[in-house]
Amino acid sequence: xxxxxxxxxxxxxxxxxxxxxxxxxxxxxxxxxxxxxxxxxxxxxxxxxxxxxxxxxxxxxxxxxxxxxxxxxxxxxxxxxxxxxxxxxxxxxxxxxxxxxxxxxxxxxxxxxxxxxxxxxxxxxxxxxxxxxxxxxxxxxxxxxxxxxxxxxxxxxxxxxxxxxxxxxxxxxxxxxxxxxxxxxxxxxxxxxxxxxxxxx
Ligand SMILES: Cc1cc2nc3c(=O)[nH]c(=O)nc-3n(C[C@H](O)[C@H](O)[C@H](O)COP(=O)(O)OP(=O)(O)OC[C@H]3O[C@@H](n4cnc5c(N)ncnc54)[C@H](O)[C@@H]3O)c2cc1C
Numbered sequence: 001x002x003x004x005x006x007x008x009x010x011x012x013x014x015x016x017x018x019x020x021x022x023x024x025x026x027x028x029x030x031x032x033x034x035x036x037x038x039x040x041x042x043x044x045x046x047x048x049x050x051x052x053x054x055x056x057x058x059x060x061x062x063x064x065x066x067x068x069x070x071x072x073x074x075x076x077x078x079x080x081x082x083x084x085x086x087x088x089x090x091x092x093x094x095x096x097x098x099x100x101x102x103x104x105x106x107x108x109x110x111x112x113x114x115x116x117x118x119x120x121x122x123x124x125x126x127x128x129x130x131x132x133x134x135x136x137x138x139x140x141x142x143x144x145x146x147x148x149x150x151x152x153x154x155x156x157x158x159x160x161x162x163x164x165x166x167x168x169x170x171x172x173x174x175x176x177x178x179x180x181x182x183x184x185x186x187x188x189x190x191x192x193x194x195x196x197x198x199x200x201x
Contacts, residue, residue, distance in 0.1 A: 009038030012161030015177035021077025095156025
């Protein structure tokens with residue numbers, strides 16, 4: 001049983017995983033099992049090149065980020081379970097007992113975080129009822145988002161990145177994933193506000 005499973009290994013999903021991973025020494029996190037589906041097809045990153053994203057060396061290819069981000073996560077936070085090459089097709093159940101089914105396996109988790117982008121090809125059975133037109137994209141692009149209130153779709157279900165209704169910029173997607181990570185950390189800390197910082201001191 002996972003405590004949280006992140007669906008989508010693009011910008012928002014990896015950012016969420018990094019912040020959750022970095023909190024590993026907090027007492028309310030040590031017993032938590034965290035996983036991420038790093039299915040990398042259909043990512044906006046495949047064809048992107050970045051000159052305007054904070055902290056990213058100008059000229060960085062999105063395809064490089066896709067590869068390097070999973071390597072960095074594995075090296076820095078090896079306790080985060082990476083599940084590559086599996087596409088999520090179904091979510092069943094309710095908080096705190098979800099079953100996430102992929103094209104290869106199924107997994108039990110207490111909560112899920114969905115960051116698979118805002119394309120209208122979204123096709124995860126069990127989540128279709130939350131789809132609505134994207135409120136911050138051009139109508140002719142027919143983007144979608146999941147209905148949410150500050151990233152929360154329903155008890156134990158969070159949405160991040162462009163699928164949460166944010167405009168398509170790397171920094172916004174990363175911030176949205178990090179924001180939900182701190183929401184989950186706060187929940188695990190019995191509602192007491194928290195975040196995760198490293199320091200040289
Ligand atoms: C050509 C192009 C150029 C861009 N240039 C810039 C730029 O210059 N500056 C900037 O700030 N932004 C740029 N962007 C935007 C930026 O890349 C996106 O805003 C950002 O990637 C969105 O992050 P996300 O997490 O919402 O989605 P993505 O990063 O697209 O991540 C979605 C992830 O979900 C996975 N996935 C999809 N379906 C499933 C499923 N069923 N099961 C499991 N996993 C699944 C995908 O494989 C992918 O890994 C560009 C985008 C494009 C397309």
